[in-house]
Amino acid sequence: MAQRSTRLPSGKATLYNFLLNELLASQVVDGYEFWALSPWITNFALERPYYVTFGELVVTRHEELHLFDVIRQIAANGGRVRITVGDDARFHAPLRDLCEQRSRIDIRVYPRLHAKAYAGHFGAVSGSLNLTGSGVHQNAEIYSYFHDPHSIAQVRQRCIEHFEQGEPLR
DSSP states (O other), X not given: OEEEETTSHHHHHHHHHHHHHHHHHHHHSTTOEEEEEOSOBOOOBOOOOSSOOOTTTOOOXXXXXXXXXXXXXXXXXXXXXXEEEOSOGGGHHHHHHHHXXXXXXXXXXXXXXXXXXXXXXXXXXXXXXXXXXXXXXXXXXEEEEEOSHHHHHHHHHXXXXXXXXXXXXO
C-alpha cells in the first residue's frame, strides 16, 4: 500500500495506472465490475502523464481523453460500472447523460456523501480524492492505492454498501 498526493506527478500517475489496469481488466475478466464512490465526479480531461497511455484502448471522438471516455469504454467492453455520487444536483446532468448512453452504467445518489473510494478487479483507491479535475490535477489529496485481494474486497464492499443505500439518479 502506498499513500500518494495528487500534487506529486507520481500521484496522478498512480491514479492513471489504476484506471488503465481496470480498463484492461474490463477486456478480459468475465463479470467485470468497476465501482466509484465520490460526492463529485466530473468529465475532466485526463492529461497525459509520464508513462501511461489510453490511446490504444479507448475509442473517443475527442482529441483529448476524458474520464467519461474511460468509463464508457469499460461498459463497451462488457463491464458493469456502478457509481455513487452526492446530492449536489449541479453535477448530475453530465452523469445522467453518461448513464443514458450505456445500459451497463448505473448511477445512484447518496445524500450527504463524503466518502471517496474506487474499486475494480486489480486495484482499489480510497482517501480524499474526488474524481474531478481539481481533485486529480490541483488539490493536495491523500489517498491509498491497494492491489491485494483482501483490501480490494474491503473497498469494494464499502462502495457496494453506499450504492445499495442510494437512490437512482433522476
